[in-house]
Amino acid sequence: MKTLGLALISACALAAPALAAPVTYDLPSENETATLRPGDGMDVAEANCGTCHxxxxxxxxxxxxxxxxxxxxxxxxxxxxxxxxxxxxxxKISAYLAAQY
Structure with missing residues (x-):
């Protein structure tokens, strides 16, 4: 009986994600709303920081x-x-950001 109970619990746990309703959401626009401010070091900040965010x-x-x-x-x-x-x-990035922001 104990084995049957564990089997039922396992089966329900495995099936639960399949029964969940799909989640949808809107992604942000691909258009950036901000640009880096002009200044000494902006090119280094764009090249390094812009690769991740x-x-x-x-x-x-x-x-x-x-x-x-x-x-x-x-x-x-x-x-x-x-x-x-x-x-x-x-x-260079730190100096640029401190001067501009």
């Missing part, structure tokens, strides 16, 4: 946070998300 992500950050904030953000992208950014480019 849009300029919108940068625009959403709190304004006027300064060099330490942006240095920490750039290094978080490297350490946490595996961004392939050299230390030389990281310094």
């Amino acid at each position: 849009s300029a919108d992500y940068i625009e959403y950050q709190p304004p006027g946070k300064g060099a330490k904030f942006w240095d920490a953000e750039v290094h978080k992208m490297i350490a946490t998300y595996g961004a392939q950014i050299t230390e030389e480019d990281a310094a």
Whole structure:
């Protein structure tokens, strides 16, 4: 009896995802609503940051946070998300973002 109960529980668990209603959602527009602000280092930021996210992500950050904030953000992208950014480019990106945002 115990084996039959486990078999029924297993069968129900396997069938449950098939019975779930499909989920649909609208994807965001392919058109970016933000672009990087012109400035020294913009090209390095576009080349490195733009490979993973849009300029919108940068625009959403709190304004006027300064060099330490942006240095920490750039290094978080490297350490946490595996961004392939050299230390030389990281310094340029941080300086650019601190000056522009």
